[in-house]
Amino acid sequence: MPKRARAVRWGVPVAAVAVVAVAVGSGPVIAAVQGDPVLPERTAEQLLADVTARWGSGTLPPMSGTIIETASLGVPGLSALAGESTASPLSLLAGSHQVKIWYGAEDRLRLALPGPMSEHDLIVNGEQTWWWDSAANTAVRFRTPAEPAPTPLPTVITPQDAAERALAAAGDSTGVTVGNDATVAGRAAYELVLTPKAATSLIRDVRLAVDGETLIPLRVQLYAKGAAEPAFEVGFDSVTFSRPAPENFDFTPPPGATVKDGEIPALPRERVAAAAKDEEVKVVGSGWSAVVVAPFDAAQLPEAATTVLSSATPVSGDWGSGRLIRTKVVSVLLTDDGRVLAGAVTPEALYQAAGTR
Amino acid sequence: MSRRDPLRLLRSEVGLTFRRPRNLALLGVLAVVPVLVGVGLRIAGDGAEGPQAFLSQVAGNGVVLTFAAFFVMVPLILPLAVAVVAGDAIAGEANLGTLRYLLTAPAGRTHLLAVKYGNIVIFAFTACLVVAVAGLAAGFALFPVGPVTLLSGTTVPLADGLLRIGLVALYTAAGMAALGALALAVSTLTEAPIGAIAATVVLLVVAQVLQAIPALSAIKPYLLTSWWNVADGALRDPIGFDRMGEGLLAYLAYVVIFGSIAWARFTGKDVTA
Numbered sequence: 001m002p003k004r005a006r007a008v009r010w011g012v013p014v015a016a017v018a019v020v021a022v023a024v025g026s027g028p029v030i031a032a033v034q035g036d037p038v039l040p041e042r043t044a045e046q047l048l049a050d051v052t053a054r055w056g057s058g059t060l061p062p063m064s065g066t067i068i069e070t071a072s073l074g075v076p077g078l079s080a081l082a083g084e085s086t087a088s089p090l091s092l093l094a095g096s097h098q099v100k101i102w103y104g105a106e107d108r109l110r111l112a113l114p115g116p117m118s119e120h121d122l123i124v125n126g127e128q129t130w131w132w133d134s135a136a137n138t139a140v141r142f143r144t145p146a147e148p149a150p151t152p153l154p155t156v157i158t159p160q161d162a163a164e165r166a167l168a169a170a171g172d173s174t175g176v177t178v179g180n181d182a183t184v185a186g187r188a189a190y191e192l193v194l195t196p197k198a199a200t201s202l203i204r205d206v207r208l209a210v211d212g213e214t215l216i217p218l219r220v221q222l223y224a225k226g227a228a229e230p231a232f233e234v235g236f237d238s239v240t241f242s243r244p245a246p247e248n249f250d251f252t253p254p255p256g257a258t259v260k261d262g263e264i265p266a267l268p269r270e271r272v273a274a275a276a277k278d279e280e281v282k283v284v285g286s287g288w289s290a291v292v293v294a295p296f297d298a299a300q301l302p303e304a305a306t307t308v309l310s311s312a313t314p315v316s317g318d319w320g321s322g323r324l325i326r327t328k329v330v331s332v333l334l335t336d337d338g339r340v341l342a343g344a345v346t347p348e349a350l351y352q353a354a355g356t357r
Numbered sequence: 358m359s360r361r362d363p364l365r366l367l368r369s370e371v372g373l374t375f376r377r378p379r380n381l382a383l384l385g386v387l388a389v390v391p392v393l394v395g396v397g398l399r400i401a402g403d404g405a406e407g408p409q410a411f412l413s414q415v416a417g418n419g420v421v422l423t424f425a426a427f428f429v430m431v432p433l434i435l436p437l438a439v440a441v442v443a444g445d446a447i448a449g450e451a452n453l454g455t456l457r458y459l460l461t462a463p464a465g466r467t468h469l470l471a472v473k474y475g476n477i478v479i480f481a482f483t484a485c486l487v488v489a490v491a492g493l494a495a496g497f498a499l500f501p502v503g504p505v506t507l508l509s510g511t512t513v514p515l516a517d518g519l520l521r522i523g524l525v526a527l528y529t530a531a532g533m534a535a536l537g538a539l540a541l542a543v544s545t546l547t548e549a550p551i552g553a554i555a556a557t558v559v560l561l562v563v564a565q566v567l568q569a570i571p572a573l574s575a576i577k578p579y580l581l582t583s584w585w586n587v588a589d590g591a592l593r594d595p596i597g598f599d600r601m602g603e604g605l606l607a608y609l610a611y612v613v614i615f616g617s618i619a620w621a622r623f624t625g626k627d628v629t630a
Contacts, residue, residue: 009621010625012617020613066599112593114597116586118411119509238599248595
C-alpha cells in the first residue's frame, strides 16, 4: 500500500479526536460565540433592592437542580486528608463536588451528596429533618427549628444562603458594582461584584451571579488576590424552576438502619458569641479585615489537623514568635504564647493584631 | 455476495468465540465469582462499614448480591475477560497465520473489523448477563429476598430492584464494549495476542491509579475507568440518569476514537503472516 494512502487513513482517527474535542469543548465555544448575554441595565443599588424585595420575604419559587461546589483554598495537606474518604463532608473543602437540590417550599428541601457507592441526604419535610448516611447506614432525626433550618453541614451552602451572607457582609468596607452579565446553568445572569476596600484583605472580590429573570442567586465565586481561578465557588450547573416530585421530601428510615435523634449543633456564630462573652475569643478589626483571636492548645486538636499543622512555617517579629499557615484566602497564626489568630488578611495584618494585646 | 453475507460472517465469528474452551472458561469464572462473593458474605456475615456498608444488605436481601458482584468485578475481572477476547481479535488471527485467509474472503477489511468489533460487543453483553444471572441465582439460593434499600435510603419493591439490576448490567456492558474498542485498537498494532491483552490490562490499571490521585482530578472525566463507577446511579432515587448519560457519551467517544485508530491501522497494514 502506498505511503500516501496510509497517511490519509490515519487522518480518520485524527479527525475523530478532533470531533470529540470539539464536542467536549462545544459548550464553552458556543458560549463564547454567543458572547455575554444582554440583560436590561440595572445599577448595583437597583439590583440589590430588587433582589432583596424578591426574596427578602423568604419565598423562593420551587426548583430543582444540580449544584457544583469547587474549593481550591490552597490549604496545605488538606487534599490528602480529604482524599481518604470521598464520602465525608470534610472532602467538600477540597476539589469539586456535586450536590443535588430539590426545593419545594421553605420547609420542603432535599439535598443529596452522591459519593462512590454511597450517599448523604438532608431532607427537610415540615417539622422533621433527616440526615441520612448510607455508608454508616444511619438516619438522624432532627426537629426542624422554627427559624429557617441551619444545615448541620456548614460547608454545603446553597447559592441563596451564600448570597445572603455575602450581602450581609457588605457595608462601608465594600465596593459593590455590577459586572458583565454572565451565563450560569444556561441562564443569563447579572453579576454583582463585591470588592473589599481593605488593603490587607486576601480576597480580591466576591462575584454573585443573580438570575436575570427570577433574580435568584445562581452562583457565588470567591477570588483571591492574584488568582485567575476562584478559590471557592458554589453554583448551579443545571436548574429547573418547577415543583419537584413530592416523594423527594418523604423519608422513611429503611429497615435495618440505625435511627438516632439528633440535636442541631449550636450555630458557630452563637458559639463564638458565647465564647466572646467569656472573653476567650475576641475580634480585632471589622469587615473584611477582621481578625479572630482565640486561646489555642495544640494538644486539644483532633489528630486529623496535624497534617495541616505540620506545614506551618515558623515566623517571628516584634510581636513574638509562632507558626504561620497561609492559604489563598485565609491566614492563620499560632503564637508560641498560646493564641491563634485567623482572618482573610495578609500575615502582616495578623502580626499587627498579635502585637496589640 | 448475498445481502445476508455480513450477518453470516458475524454469526460464524460469534459461534467460534463461544465454542472456544478458553472463552467458556472465562465465562465460567465470571459466573463463579458472584457465587463466591455470596458464600463469603454468608459465612462472614455483615458488619461492613464505609462503601461496603451497602453490601452488608446482602445478608438480608439476596437481590443486592448482584449489585455487590458488579461492584467487586467491574474494576478488574470483567474488563480482563473482555480484554482477552478483544485483544485476541486481530493479533490472535495474525499469530496463527489465519488472518491472511480471512482477508482472501471478498468481505473486505473494514467489514472484517466491524464483524470483529460486533463480536466483542456481543461478548461484553454476554459477560455482564452471566454475572447478573449468576448473582441472582446465588442470591435467591443463599439469602432471603425482598424490597431493596437504595443508597438514597429509599426502599423500592423487588420488581423495581430487578429492573435496576438490568440497568447496571446494561450500563456496565456498554463500558466493557468501550474497553473492547480500545483493546481492538491495541490488537491491530501487534501480532502477539498476549501483548495486546497485557497492554490493555496495564492501561486499565494505570487509569485506575491516576483516577485515585486527588491532585489529578482534572483528568478524571477523560479516563474510561472513572465512568464505570457511575453505574451506582442506578441505586439512587431518582436514578442518576444525567451522570450515566454523560458516561455513555464518554464510552461513545472512546469507541469512535479507538475504532477509527483500529480501522486506520488494520486497513493500511501489510499482512504477511
